Amino acid sequence: MTTSFVMSNAYASKELAMIYYNPTSGIQTEDLVYKRVKQDLKSDFLIRDEKVSIERATHNLLAKKGLCVRNLIKTHERSKHYVFSEPMTYFLGLQVYTLPPVASEIASEITLEGLIAHKRKLVLGVENERSYGDYVDQVLANTPKGISIYTKHGPEDEGQMHSMLMKGRVDIVVEYPAVMAFFNEQANISPQEQPVALSMEGFPPLASGRIACRNTPSGRRFVERVNQSLKVIKSTDAYMDWHLDYVPKSLQHDFLNKLSHELVNS
Numbered sequence: 537m538t539t540s541f542v543m544s545n546a547y548a549s550k551e552l553a554m555i556y557y558n559p560t561s562g563i564q565t566e567d568l569v570y571k572r573v574k575q576d577l578k579s580d581f582l583i584r585d586e587k588v589s590i591e592r593a594t595h596n597l598l599a600k601k602g603l604c605v606r607n608l609i610k611t612h613e614r615s616k617h618y619v620f621s622e623p624m625t626y627f628l629g630l631q632v633y634t635l636p637p638v639a640s641e642i643a644s645e646i647t648l649e650g651l652i653a654h655k656r657k658l659v660l661g662v663e664n665e666r667s668y669g670d671y672v673d674q675v676l677a678n679t680p681k682g683i684s685i686y687t688k689h690g691p692e693d694e695g696q697m698h699s700m701l702m703k704g705r706v707d708i709v710v711e712y713p714a715v716m717a718f719f720n721e722q723a724n725i726s727p728q729e730q731p732v733a734l735s736m737e738g739f740p741p742l743a744s745g746r747i748a749c750r751n752t753p754s755g756r757r758f759v760e761r762v763n764q765s766l767k768v769i770k771s772t773d774a775y776m777d778w779h780l781d782y783v784p785k786s787l788q789h790d791f792l793n794k795l796s797h798e799l800v801n802s
Contacts, residue, residue, distance in 0.1 A: 550582040553758055554602040555747075556593035557585060566607045566625045566745050568778045569769065573624070576765040581758065591665045597750050604749035604758060611670050619751045621762040622802075623744030626779065626795050628713045628787060630668060630739055633731040634658075638707055647737050648675050651708065652685075659684040661697050661706030668710050671738040695719055701731060708734075712743070714791075717784040741794050770799060 557570075574583055588596070593605040598617060610620045632648060642654055652660060652675070664687050667673055679685060686706050688697065698719040700706045713733065720730050747762055749755030769775050776795070783791050 550580060551754055551757070553577075553581040553583045553604065553754070555583055555585050555604050555606060556588050556596065556602055557606040558590050558593065559587055564782050565627075565778045569624050569766075569775070570606060570747075572769055573762055573765045576768075577758075577761050580761060589665060597748075600750065602750075603755055604747050606747055607745040608748040609667050609669055609743060610746055610748070611667055611673060613670075613673070614667070614748065617751070618748040619755055619759050621747040621749075621759045622766050623746055624762075624766060625745045626742050626798060627744075628783075628791050628794070629741050629743045630672065630710050630712055631716075631733040632708055632710055632736050632739075633701065633716055633733055634708045635701065635704070636729070636732055639732040639734065642734070646735065648672065648710075651734070651736075652679055656707075657684055658707040659686055659705075661686045661688065661700055661709045663687070663693070663697065664689045669740070669743065672710055695722075698723070698731075713787055714783055717787060721784075742798055 577583065586602070590605070590608070593602070594617075596602045597605060607624070608614065608618075608620070614620075632651065634642070638656070638658070641656055642651060642658070648671075651658065662668070662676060662685060668676070676685070686700075688700075694711065694715050697706070697709050697711070698716065701709050702723065702725070709731075716731060716733075747759065749758050776792075779795065780788055780792065
């Protein structure tokens with residue numbers, strides 16, 4: 537029996553899994569966790585990774601092309617089409633940001649709906665290709681025509697939205713604290729000029745990225761194996777380190793408390 541025959545026979549016994557990912561929206565923590573999961577699954581699946589936009593990935597999956605997409609937020613609408621893994625990564629939840637002068641005028645608003653309808657006629661900047669989670673997505677879907685919402689089309693690009701906020705092209709954005717802190721530092725923005733987080737109801741303290749797969753026998757098997765791997769990985773010190781290494785120091789205490797509480801109760 538030749539070596540090539542043995543190798544081809546071994547590959548034939550594995551399920552092919554095409555996994556989509558969007559490098560522009562990826563985070564180092566997710567990449568580290570995924571590589572460990574991928575290593576654990578290599579005995580059962582022949583995994584192929586392909587770089588595409590989130591929009592293209594979800595389109596392909598609905599067209600029965602490929603098996604899964606990485607680092608997707610689980611929402612009610614998406615759950616109609618995909619089966620989701622347990623959380624692979626966690627990050628501090630979304631917050632509403634604006635510049636200090638605007639914040640002083642709208643500090644009394646406690647809901648996103650109230651902010652959008654504010655007499656100041658604020659311009660909310662959102663990305664067309666991005667889901668902001670059930671609450672924000674629902675608010676945006678229910679926003680009447682005529683309300684000032686700027687929708688950026690094209691690939692997801694948090695840096696561009698941050699730049700638009702700083703230049704006053706939009707008045708408010710919805711973003712993750714770690715992402716906002718990263719771009720503040722990159723742009724060398726002084727603390728006095730940095731966007732201000734508004735205290736809003738309806739925003740969960742933590743968000744999580746998951747693998748989403750087509751709801752097929754292969755997709756369900758893949759998710760089941762991912763969850764088995766994650767159960768082991770989450771018990772290691774490395775899992776916590778992979779998160780803290782990429783959380784700004786100013787946010788680490790808050791993040792650590794919320795993540796520890798989440799893991800204990802999950």
